[in-house]
Amino acid sequence: MLILTTFLLSSCAQTPRQLEYTAKPIDRPDLILPKTEELEMRQVDWIIITPENAEEVFTSLKTSDQPISLFALNSDNYTTLSMNMAEILQLVSQQKAVIVAYEDYYIIVDKQVLEHNEELKNKEEDSGNALTNLFK
Amino acid sequence: MFILGKLKMYLLLALVVGGVGFGLWKYYEYTQNQIRIYAENAAKAEMAQAETEAALQKTLKDLEQVQIQFEKVSKEFETAEKRVDSLEKKFADNDINYLANARPGLVEKIIDKASLDVLRCFEIESGSPLTEEEINVTEKSKANSICPDIANPNYVPIK
Numbered sequence: 001m002l003i004l005t006t007f008l009l010s011s012c013a014q015t016p017r018q019l020e021y022t023a024k025p026i027d028r029p030d031l032i033l034p035k036t037e038e039l040e041m042r043q044v045d046w047i048i049i050t051p052e053n054a055e056e057v058f059t060s061l062k063t064s065d066q067p068i069s070l071f072a073l074n075s076d077n078y079t080t081l082s083m084n085m086a087e088i089l090q091l092v093s094q095q096k097a098v099i100v101a102y103e104d105y106y107i108i109v110d111k112q113v114l115e116h117n118e119e120l121k122n123k124e125e126d127s128g129n130a131l132t133n134l135f136k
Numbered sequence: 137m138f139i140l141g142k143l144k145m146y147l148l149l150a151l152v153v154g155g156v157g158f159g160l161w162k163y164y165e166y167t168q169n170q171i172r173i174y175a176e177n178a179a180k181a182e183m184a185q186a187e188t189e190a191a192l193q194k195t196l197k198d199l200e201q202v203q204i205q206f207e208k209v210s211k212e213f214e215t216a217e218k219r220v221d222s223l224e225k226k227f228a229d230n231d232i233n234y235l236a237n238a239r240p241g242l243v244e245k246i247i248d249k250a251s252l253d254v255l256r257c258f259e260i261e262s263g264s265p266l267t268e269e270e271i272n273v274t275e276k277s278k279a280n281s282i283c284p285d286i287a288n289p290n291y292v293p294i295k
Contacts, residue, residue: 038262039259039262039264041256046244046248048236049240082223083224086282089283092258092262093283093286097209120190123190
């Protein structure tokens with residue numbers, strides 16, 4: 001009876017399943033950003049007024065039937081304004097170059113990382129096979 | 137009595153031989169285990185070395201890219217700076233106040249074109265595509281006076 005019970009109980013026992021766990025990096029989602037708008041600049045017309053042509057200019061302005069007011073700059077201030085614009089353009093160009101470089105760098109590096117990981121995976125598989133073969 | 141004594145001796149001998157045999161077997165098992173561990177360690181060390189080497193190569197490649205991008209951006213910074221320097225030189229070389237007094241109409245045209253050109257530079261930098269006309273420009277008179285390097289790729293300024 002005792003032997004029978006032991007057999008019955010032992011038949012319920014089973015070897016626990018061995019769990020396998022492998023950590024795998026998750027792919028970084030692509031950064032999606034809104035596109036910047038293309039500029040469509042408005043044209044600016046300059047009027048140069050000198051003591052000699054002032055009357056002529058004002059007469060010509062009067063024909064437009066609009067109240068006349070001029071926002072004036074002397075040559076020094078015009079030079080300053082032009083230099084400021086040139087420096088803003090310089091900054092825009094520099095920022096653009098930096099953004100393009102970041103983009104290029106990360107695209108190239110991401111590609112290299114993928115290639116490197118692939119290479120590592122292949123090497124690990126090869127050495128795993130070598131280890132298995134060693135003890136065959 | 138004599139037989140019993142002999143039997144004891146054989147039993148003792150068998151025990152000794154058995155003990156020695158067991159010891160040898162254990163020793164053999166131990167050495168085999170050691171060999172296996174050393175072989176595994178050697179294989180792992182080789183793998184680690186290969187991985188380290190690969191990581192080093194990867195870092196070197198990254199550094200190469202960093203260098204390439206740095207040089208590329210530095211060159212573009214230099215070009216952008218040259219534009220500002222060139223404009224500064226234009227103002228320094230020409231007395232705009234005198235010229236405007238002498239030929240207001242002509243200076244008006246020049247500064248209107250310069251304003252148009254600088255605005256076009258901003259448009260191009262913001263992503264506006266170049267026109268056929270801009271691409272085909274090879275003469276200075278038709279080139280953008282502010283940023284020919286980006287607006288007119290086929291125009292080569294004479295130095």
